[in-house]
Amino acid sequence: MGKELNNEGFVKKMFKKYYAEWEGEPPKDFNRREFAFVISRKGEMIRHKAFEEWGEVREFLRKNSPLHVYYSSAYYAQPSASDMDAKEWMGADLIFDIDVDHIYTPCKERHDRWTCLDCNTSGRGMPPEACPKCSSKRVEVKTWFCEGCLEVAKEETTKLVEDFLIQDFNFSPREISIVFSGRRGFHVHVESDVVKELDQRARREIVDYVRGTGLVVQNGKRRVLAPPLNAGGWPGRLAKGVYELLNAGDIEGLLNLRRGSKVEEVLKAIVKGLEESRDYWPLEGLARKIWFKAVEKVIVRKRCEVDERVTTDIKRLIRMPGTLHGGTGLIAAKVHLKDLESFDPYVHAVAFVKGEIKVKVLNMPEITFLNQTWGPYNDEVVELPIGLAVYLICSENAIVVGEGDENA
Amino acid sequence: MIFSKLDAATYPFISLASRLVKELEESLGLNAILSPDSEVLRRSVERIREAVYSRATSVYKRDLEVEVLSHPVALILIKHMNNKRLVNVYAEAEKNRVLANLLKESQEKLATLAIDGFNWHVKREGDFLFVRFDDYLKTSVNMLDAYWKLVNRRLVKGYVELSRRDFSRLLAEAYRTRILEKVNQVEDVQVPSTLKSVIEELEREFQGVLPKVDVSATYVGEYVPSAFPACILKLLEEAEQGKNLSHMARFTLATFLLSIGKTPEELLDLFRKMPDFDESKTLYHLRHIAGEIGSRKKYTPPSCATLRTFGLCVANDELCQKVKHPLTYYSKKLKSLKRGELGKRAK
Structure with missing residues (x-):
């Protein structure tokens, strides 16, 4: 056939194909929710x-094959009212967003680039808030x-779900869905009557809890009270974290301590204290100092990096599980907790x-797609599996050059 | 556990208290209860006076039915006086009274009171009481100290572990919050004209003790940076140095300064040093949050809690511990500065 298609036309055609067969899984009380589409x-x-x-949702998607599909975390009496107050808020799911955009990862130095549109300065890794040269945003x-x-x-998602949502907050795994965001992270939806009606302030407390924000380590002038290992919540988490830390190797290096018999002795005493204490117990002098250093490390390790704006917003629009992400062509797929580790x-x-299909790839690092390794490519025409091509086209890293045999 | 009439008089939030009020209202009639020579009215007025003068109410044990009725009647009177400070003072006094009583109760009684009065999910184990976290949060968000932040509590399987003392404090706070809600809710019952004179008399009496304050009026038009909270001062400094502030930081600074009487045009200069300054855009945003254009909604600065979440809180003078909002800080600080000045002059 060899009919010329532009990028958008190609993507649209592919999305149409996807939604033609799409069944989907209705979210809880979907008829009380607002839907939004791009x-x-x-x-x-x-x-x-x-x-x-x-069926109307399926019909809408079949007809329009949107690039993005969202629904509200909130339930409304009048979900279609265009005035937010007239919608009459009835409650909302508790949503968490874990997005690598907001989390530092060392690998970004290798694969992420930023460019200032005003002065063309560019660099690698996490983008600066403003261009360091000309301050442009x-x-x-x-x-x-x-x-x-x-x-x-x-890792962050597992921590959130297992350590916080299930262990501390006691949500049942049935109330929790983990969804691949479609790009660089996961959304966690909690549909539970316990949290449905909580206001913004209460949700802020929950997000502060998960992020360890405002955590006060009990500290007197001369001594600090260390919690026992079996304590609930953050106190126990800190005690366990310090215990794990002190039992791992090279403590002196990690905590930047001078090696010596005094330090050795104190470290042993803290470990022993943690093993034996059933209640809060005091630490003084060097032990108190070491405790603080260790606790600082533990908080960073145990806290969970979620985006606080998403969780505190009680009228958030969130990508609908099972739909396609227009920026990647990937499915915002639900993932069972037990499958998370092997999820690719x-x-x-x-x-x-x-x-x-043949596409012209502008830029792509090495990617393993459908268990096969491709690239890196730079400004070259190559034949790629159609899923990878869609991914590159959606993310503006490739352009269509001709029709492939996907219709064959 | 069965509650007694004394419990209903001591803890107006339990279901028995509202049941008694309803029954008595039916049998006695509202007019009789509110008549000028009624014992209930006398006791209600006394109750308000106790709150105003000694900051804690008492329980009048001689006639428990009068006592039970006096609380809702006091609320009606307070509602009609329309003095926000009086509402706060009364709620605080009631809370103090209830707390003093709660501290003497058994663990079992505490649990029963919370379940009956506020539908809390409560468990008991050893020396501790456990409250489900959603019930805990609905009240704890009103408590300022970091001590009450969920992150600093022991949260076990969805329940917050509390000592008897902390459980009592939480319960008393829940009661205080309920009074504030109730006063806002009490519908405008037509009060008998005889009641009007009682209300007017109380209003006159409290004029000197509890002057009505219009919080917004205390600082409008007064630009006194030495009374700014540290968070705002820091933002102001950074803006003046031309640092690139985050969206939230700009919003906080702008809403704060607009709230104390600056105009969008006056604020333009402040943002001029920002690296991405665009005069028309900035003015548009400032006018928008000032409520001059767009949705006409006048935005107020974020609360201390929000500032903390966004890492903009730099708190830590004593006054910060007592307020929840940067504007409250400003108004209080301004007042204490003025008082200090007056004091100096008097000497």
Whole structure:
């Protein structure tokens, strides 16, 4: 056939294919939620949609094959009202967003680049808030999601779900869904009557808890009270964390302590104290100093990097699980907690698995896609699996050069 | 556990208290309860006076039915006096009274009171009481000290572990919050004209003791940086140095200064040094949050809690511990500065 197609047309065609067969899984009380869509790259977001039947949602997606599909974390009496007050808020899911964009990962130095649109200064790694040379805020970023980033996102998600949501807050695993964000992280949805009606202030307390914000380490003038290992919440988490830390190797190096018999002795005493104490117990002098240094490290290790704005917003629009992300063409796929460790977005979130297509790749680091390694490519025409091509085109790293055999 | 009439008089938040009020209102009639020579009215007025003059109410044990009725009647009177400080003073006094009583109760009684009065989910184990975290949060968000932040509590399987003392404090605070809600809710019952004179008399009496303050009026138009909280001073300094402030930092600074009477045009110069300054854009944003254009909503600065979450809080003078909002800090500090000056002059 060889019909010329532009990028957007190609993406649209692929999305249409995806939604033609799409069944989806209705979120809890979907008819009380607002839906929102982005249909085309230049188009505005269509908001305040509501659906009574799940079939209508499927029909809408089939017809419009949107680039982005969102629904509200909130439940409303009038979800289609265009005035936010007229919607009549009835409650909301508790949402967490873990996004590698906001978390430092060392691998970003290798694969992320930023460019100032005003003076063309560029660099690698996390983008600065403003260009260091001309202070412009118009900084463009090119980011990739590598295995290193994925690992960090998984680790944070596991911590959030297992240590905080299940262990401390006692949510049942049935109330928690983990969803790949479609790009560089995970969304965690908690649908529970316990939190449904909590206001912003209460949700801020929850997010502060998870992030360890405002944590006060009990400290007197001369002594500090160390919690016992079996304490609940953060006190126990700190005690356990210090215990693990002191039992690992090279403590002196990690805590920047001078090696010596005195330090050895104190470290042993803290470990022994933790093993034996059933209640808060005092630490003085050098032990108190070491405790503080250790606790600082433990907080960073045990806290969970979630985006506080998402959790405290009780009227947030969030990507609908099972739909495609217009910036990657990947599925915002639900992931079971037990499958999280082995989850690979370039396998399990790929929507288009059959066929190849020729595209001109502008820039791409080495990527393992559907268990096969591709690239790196720089400004060259190559034949790629269609899913990877869609990914590159959606993220503006490639352009269509001709029609492949995906229709064959 | 069965509650007694004394419990209903001591703890107006339990269901027995509201049941008794309803029954008595039906059998006696509202007019009789509110008549000028009624014992209930006399006791209600006394109750308010106790709150104003000794900051704690008492329990009048001679006639428990009068006592039970006097609380809702006091709330009606207070509602009609329309003095925000009086509401706070009364709620605080009631809280203090209830707390003193709670501290003497058994663990079992405490649990029962919380379950009956506020539908809390409560568990008991050893020396501790456990409150489900959502019940805990609904009240603890009103408590300022970092001690009450969830992150500093022991949270076990969805329940917050509390000593008897802390449980009592939380419960008393829940009661205080409920009084504030109730006063805002009490519908405008038509009060008998005889009651009006009682209300007017009390208003006159409290004029000197509890002057009505219009918080916004105390600082509008007064630009006294030495009374700014540390967080605002820091932002101001950074803005003047031309540092690139985050969105939240700019919003905080702008809303704070607009709230104390600066105009959007006056603030333009402050943001001029920002690296990405664009006069028309900045003015547009400033006018928007000042409520001059757009949704016409006048934005107020974020609360201390929000500033903490965004890492903008640099707290730590004593006054910071007592307030929840940078504007409250400003108004209080301004007042104490003025008092100090007057003091000096008097000498």
